[in-house]
Amino acid sequence: MPTEPKIAHLAALRALISRQAPGQTALPPCPLGLPALDAALEGGLPRGCLQEVIPGDEGAAAAGFTAFLLGRLVKEGAGAGRGVLWASLGEGDLYPPALAGYGLDPGEVILLSAPSPAELLWAMEEALRSPALAGVVGEVDRLDLTAGRRLQLAAAAGGGVGFLLLRADRPAAAVSAAALRWRVRAGPDRTWHVELLRRRGGRPGRWILEREDETDRLLVASELGDGSAAPQARLSGG
């Protein structure tokens, strides 16, 4: 185990390396309000990057987790951008009223029905370049390395977070331009099994999130570490 100062030093070095251009200040991460996840992500969800969300089942857990992250980004919007754009192929089957449950105003979310996958990626790139948006979701059927690189660059320029939400659980390519890759599936009793499959310059992790019955806050029910299935002590936060 590295000692505390060493960890701090490493974090500082990482911040230095990840800085893309001199003079550009690193965007502060967005705290998720889930201590275990925030710790694993070194402060919270990174901004100005592309993230992939892969569903682990045919349900809507991955979309729900994405909506949760969007809600946090909008609430903790540090910069100017607070808008949200959700792009799907055609009309899609997102039910906007449900977004209210994640702290998003359904009337403020821009819904885009793209005519083709190529136009969807173009629109995502344009939206990510806009400093007005905190988060941009694109529902896609597959991940494309070149498109991912373009989106990653656009997100870095605009400061928002781009989410590529896959429509189905597919074996994703090992190479990706995304900063994070999530895999989310539903578990019994309104829980989400969230896996951080990859993180640029960091370690993966697995958590089970559950909703508090009375307040409906999201809690970390257990932290499963990075691969070992042994549940650790029950952590709660929020």
Add this chain to the structure above:
Amino acid sequence: MWLPSWATDRLHRKPDCPADRPVVTIEEVAGRLLIQAADALAGAEGIRPGFALADARALRPDLAVFPADPAGDATALARLADWCSRYTPLVALDGGDGLWLDITGCAHLFGGEKALMSDLRHRLAGFGHDSRIAVADSPGAAWAAARFREAGQTVVEPGAIRESLAPLPVAALRLPSVMTAELERLGLRRIGDLYSVARAALARRFGMLPGERLDQALGRIAEPLSPRLPPPAFVVRQILAEPILHAEGLAAVLQRLLPRLCRELAEAGQGARRLELGCYRVDGRLAKLAVGTSRPSRDDAALIRLFAEKLERIDPGFGIEAMTLAAPQVEPLADLQLALARGRHGTARGTARGTTWGTARGTTGGTAGQAADLAPLIDRLGNRLGFARLARAEPRESHFPERAVKRMPAGFPAAAAKPAAAKPPGALPLRLFPRPEPVTAEAAGEGDPPASFLWRARRHQIRTAEGPARIEPEWWLGESGGPRDYWRLEDEAGLRFWLFGQSGSWYLHGLFA
């Protein structure tokens, strides 16, 4: 403006049309083949429209005959009319072979009426069209002069209309041919002959029309033209000395036109919702490009970006020699709004447009700086993908979940701040299928939830069920079918479904997150 040989001129442009033989087009009238149009060569032989084809063939056995194409002629004339809007936005069609151009206030841009006419005739000749043009104070006088003076171009001076019309035949009054023939039979051959006839006598015999046409031609009563395209209130134009062949050149001209248009808009306190760029090609075609904005704007820097990537789509052909920029759709835009909108990038926080996009609602603490504007993004996306593809969800009153939300155009501020009661996550399905998917379900009994069901080739064993919640059909909307009994189901893996039973069948309508 009259195009005496419009139909045959069009034929002459085609490669399979013989250059050295007279050309006619024919149409079938009551079983006879009649000449519809004849070119100059045929006209010199005495072959005129209305002749029987057999008679014409007797005069010139080598006559080249083509079928008449009235629809094609009309389309081409409409296209020419659009092109003529390089001179004036007010262009009206005149039958099948003429155009009216209202050049009031426009002629000076082209060096005067004579210069404008020469320019127009010269260009038409370049396209292969013979033309006769007249300028007069009334449409009727111009029509008469264009068709019945032998000159290619005529200016009827103001105050000289009466004398100029007098020697022309009564046919120049645009009367039905029966009426013209009747007037001639009475010895009233020239328009001048009518001057001395008492109006009452004329009206008794022929009705009001001859007197009305005469007054219109003399300019005593106004004759409004019905322009083909409604003239936009805001339009600026640029005539180019050298034809432009590339998009970069177009962008440079646009950069000159936009500030001029924006200045005009500013003076009127308006902002553009739609802009149309007209590019007049040397071959007589008009290439158009339109962009829309989600909110009224006269910010030339923002507007030029909307055009930027579309300019490539304009086909310059052999060059573009004139451009117009019009704002056919405008909305009031006060200076104050604009100043505030610009000021947001300065010290002001996003309070200027509290109701619009991007402005923070419920700003957390003092961390939020200025709110960035969403409008430019929406305009960019909308102009490429179509504004119909961008929407905001607006809640509506409906029992049925699929109708409880309406897609509203993005970019417009929300109707009013309706803080929807924050529903806990999971209360509503996050995915709602536009068409409920039929599933094979096994229910224990009537009124029971399914114990398991088959969806997309996978069986889901139900662990917990909540329900039913009954939704009656909205019969006032013509909804048929029985009531729906909705169940919230969770399978053994934890997947949460929204299923309903209707008249003995089961449908999957949505998924909970």
